[in-house]
Amino acid sequence: MTMNADVQLLPIASMRPRVRMPSARTGEWLLLLSLLLCWSSSFIGIRFTVDFAPITLVAFWRNLIAGVVLLPFAVLLGPRLRLRQVAIQGLYGIFAMAGLILGCGVAIEQGVPTGIVALMSDMLPLAIVLLSIPMIGQVVGRGEWIGIGLAVCGVLVASAGSFHVGSAPGWAYALPLLGMISIAVVTLLQKRLPSTILPIHQSLCIQSLSSAGLFLALSFADGRVLPPTEPAFWAGIAWLVMFATIGGYGLYYVALKRLSSTRVGNILYLSPPATMLWGRIMFGEPFSMGMVVGLAITLTGVMIASRHGGEHPV
Template sequence: MLTDTGLSPETFEVPHRHRSPTDWKAWLLLTVLLVCWSSGFIGMRFAVGHAPVSLILLWRNLIAGLVLLPFALLTGPRLTLQVLVVQSIIGLFAMAGYMLGFAYAIDEGVPTGLVALIADMLPLAIVLISIPLLGQVIARGEWLGMAIAVLGVLMVSAGALHAGDAPIWAYVLPILGMLSLAFVTVSQKRWPASVLPIHQTLCIQSLVSAALFLLICWRGGRIAPPLESGFWIGVLWLIVLATFAGYGLYYFSLARLSPARVSSVLYLSPPVTMIWARAMFGEPLSLAMGLGMAVTLAGIVIVSRYQGEAHSGV
């Protein structure tokens, strides 16, 4: 369910102690988390109107990484060469590859809500990739959930194709971005352990991603950011709301509430994104797309529940 910066929960140390805040405080926390979690797609949709995608991603990651750099160097465990190499590889797939797929899809006109919905299919992709890489056995219920989810995506995509004007090939881009994150999430189970605090992980992966986007921008002939305010509003939106607030609140919530409760709220991100994009940008929204989204989310919930049962029995 990690939609924006493309990071795996296994990359971080998350406290296992869960406090129980009063119910209204818990729902307020989860509501703010949902808004920040959905904001990454909206921020990118806003920013692409002011600069090329690669330039947006360069400055987003560069600024975020530089802000976190002093904290990463002064607090937390010592950063060894092995940890830096492993985190750099993870960052290229989980952050850079993930961002490129979704950002370019939005830039080509794929509805933002559909992009968020494909991001929500990460649990399904992890299950499928785990079959050849880890030899994981898939239960019938998981296959049923995946089939339902894919059917829902096809329903939403059909509605988007009918209402939108994005080229057909652009609908493949968010799938490739999601698969990039899923692949590295599963693959790192075989790599040396490199669990770091969130600020160190985000710093390393942001700076590595910025280096890749710097190369892309340099080859494209433009590195300097535009001076217009719209560009900087979009970049700061992505840094503050999507990266720092989104992931900060995500792990803050996991430390105080059950993972199941946090994940169940984040499943609302695609419809929130779709409604938000409709209100801000007039993106297509039809009854068929809404029904397809509901079908997909139902399938994802089924898969996630089976995965939760499997983990609880270990």
């Protein structure tokens, strides 16, 4: 049997059906979407718990349980922990986890309206962008500035309904700003000093336990350390541990390793409207037309900033 010279055998691999793999861009957006859902979900856990315990006690049990859950993995998996790394990660935890909670919580206790507190904490992505210029030499282009400006406007529109001036002492209004700046600085330090970074499960374990230690001291000062026994409290703690702490902070650090700090920050502009949607779905809270308009403006800004964004170290 002879074979026609004009007939060519195709490689076996070329005869297989092509499987279209998801693009890297799709994977990045899935990561950012998961981060957004987990980051904004902390509101749900807090709603379940604050009726039974002060925020410092909630934060203590939330971070303690998260740290204990991660501890076996941190000890058995990954590189051997060095004292310097543990100390640095412990400081990161105090500033990143405890700083924002304390700043916002104490401000509210002093009488700062929650709308102002939320608005200041929602400016975290803008702080990351502004601080990234001197800290890590990031270059922000015109298109990205336009997107960031739109995103900020969207947050202002969405938050306008809850914004009013309170009668708290002047120094209390600086606390949410300081808490927001603390987590922004930690975010950029982890970009600036990659030698201090551990695998996600190890760093998150150390940060959770260090912040739990701080909240334990504050709970002792308040005279209450034992948790409530109500099932709703523990349901809220479980939610905070799995979604807000392990999910939210874990995905936040994963995204920081893979993407630029401004791109990670940009997606967090959607956290306020996402939180409002959580409240609407879970608790039937109002969702006004202003919130819808703000969400649309913010989403447009995030898309523009992400399209033009990039990290260009000097």
